Amino acid sequence: MSTAGTPLRAAIIAVGSEMLTPTRVDTNSLTVTEVLNGLGIDVAFKAVAGDHRADLDALLGHAIARYDVVILTGGLGPTADDVTRDVVASHLGLPLLEDADVLARLEQRFAARGVRMPDVNRRQAMVPSGAAVLGNPNGTAPGLWIEHRGKAIALLPGPPREMKPMMAGEVRERLLPRSGHVRLLRRVIVIAGRTESRVEEITQPTYASWLGADPAIETTILATGRHIELHLSTRVMDPAAGARALDEAVAQIVALLGPDIVSCDGRGIEQVVGDALRQRGWRIACAESCTGGLVTSMLTDVAGSSEYVERSIIAYSNRAKVELLGVAESAIAQHGAVSEPVALAMAMGVRDGAGVDVGVGITGIAGPGGGSDARPVGTVCMAVAADRVHTRTFRFPGGRSTVKTFAAVTALDLVRRVLNDLSIETDWARRR
């Protein structure tokens, strides 16, 4: 920290009663945090308030007393429950004055759509005395920037497409001189085939040592539901030195986790598999049973995937496995539909039927029904048929949707390992 001084600390307040219900979370704060962190400003506190004026007033007092920067999102609309502008102005003792420029722009905006501006929208032209107006090309509510006793306070509209450009543009620029040239750099390492606790066990002794280094590197482990991610970040005055330190740290993790590293630049497994296929000029086809199309849906989430995704067969019934993939009925009878021989026949069947380079076969028990002692829920057999063939049986934890997601990600990861000639041993392989 010595190289970077004491970072500024920020509070983020989202205003909107809908974010206090059981169905909706505030996500604007993630964008705000990203911009603040990029300036080396820590987010120390986040809160959600409804449209209760006294509550917001008290919360604002709490935030302004403790933090250097306070960013509010939402509550700048034209209706009576849009309270942010009023509460901030009254809390700071600033009179609200109608701004002629803002009013003119509002009226123009409505005129351009051929309608008269409703009277309620006049409220959006009220500006606390001394505040700077932040332009909003994507909506009616302008943002506001207030400097008050050394603190910086920004009021931003709630809709993300209005808030984001304002935060990344004018608010960032106004914060820049305060941030003291401290920058926060970040790397994201994506990992597959290991549990979160195993990744921690392997990497913790290494990343713990970075905290005392100069520049210090902080590490966070995240389980995203698809991958495990390691986030490395450092706060520096000299971006080149920071980048060098992060490069070295990433190299240490790569050495520790080797074949389990999907990417060191945040790309997900579907993108990495797509890139590997495109690089080789190879095409892929999948035969999916328990994943129900999720593997192919993930592959085709990538723009341009039609270059390498030829077709897939979702063979949910045994009849479809036989008719469309050429799986022998005797193989199903002898080994069961959830077995490595059937997965392999599915992979080879779809590869050869499509005339492509890589075939994938997946058959398993997503649950909640269909499990047995020999093949409990979560058992999934997979095969990848390329120039050589590979089969594996996995046992995934969790409910139906967790098993489906784990199975789809693991199938793509198996393709990645086969394409790159890497070990296919992972934490998920079934213990027999």
Add this chain to the structure above:
Amino acid sequence: MSTAGTPLRAAIIAVGSEMLTPTRVDTNSLTVTEVLNGLGIDVAFKAVAGDHRADLDALLGHAIARYDVVILTGGLGPTADDVTRDVVASHLGLPLLEDADVLARLEQRFAARGVRMPDVNRRQAMVPSGAAVLGNPNGTAPGLWIEHRGKAIALLPGPPREMKPMMAGEVRERLLPRSGHVRLLRRVIVIAGRTESRVEEITQPTYASWLGADPAIETTILATGRHIELHLSTRVMDPAAGARALDEAVAQIVALLGPDIVSCDGRGIEQVVGDALRQRGWRIACAESCTGGLVTSMLTDVAGSSEYVERSIIAYSNRAKVELLGVAESAIAQHGAVSEPVALAMAMGVRDGAGVDVGVGITGIAGPGGGSDARPVGTVCMAVAADRVHTRTFRFPGGRSTVKTFAAVTALDLVRRVLNDLSIETDWARRR
């Protein structure tokens, strides 16, 4: 409100530095909110704090001063950055004492796994004087319940599978006597084929009138990215009267939106289509191009879907459309791969090939590439072939993943409308 008195107001505080980064939000508060709302308790304030002791202490002071109930989640682990227990005890002036029962249970838990309890875990046996211990069958951190000057304060572990049963169980029971027999009842109406603003336009005059009724009904419109949802809620002393009022309100919405209502009990489109198929004893097969398997993946998210999902073909290439679905090459040449005749041939081809009752064909341009003036990005042609056939062309807004999701939901909604003999006109049909 007069029937129900003044509801208690609650604050929720999530503790954990990872929720102050740009990648992770607090979702525990949604579960907590659901339980509190079920007791008629309003959530007035939510916040996230890191592991900074002075910050958490000040936040706690703010929350306890203003709200009747304060629920904290997270920060009860064994390590030094798990600060919740210490900060709450010191803020309230309660000495922390080692609890022999908690310690014994912790030691048993480790012994059962055949390991000695690490010394750090002793911290989890420290209990603020006068607090009640909340059992945690799913982890090492017990919860804590503290009554302090009329306020109720609960400390819950961060992992959702530990927090949820504790909140829905012991915390709910302890709050019950405070909640004054007020209950919050809720209904979720799921809507497809309409934009959020169109749903608002149609329903707003009706639901606005419910606010003045007795009991008053509050309405929220949510766009979930898949559906539009109307959430109706009422706060009552008499659950039977509340249920009658909600039934009547739901009936008014059904009369207004008719064929656009997917369900009045929160079931999503994939569940509703599955139920309709099962009821008729019908089976389905899909031929997907631009949705890349997402339609079938959604259908197979439903437990038991193997009863009615026979197979699907993801025909990403034209060759796959011809070889696997019997689409005439001349039809592709004449009308283009993205056309109603090709969608219809795909639907009939997969239906007849699978020998099922319903076939679905989807072909479109998800983008970002591949668009033209005649068929811009977002254009998707669909067909449903059942006892009769239906085709439609849609134009969806947004980027690749939005178009894919909208197309998949709309395809399932088209199946729902065809199965139930409903109008298939929606807001998304392409204006020619």
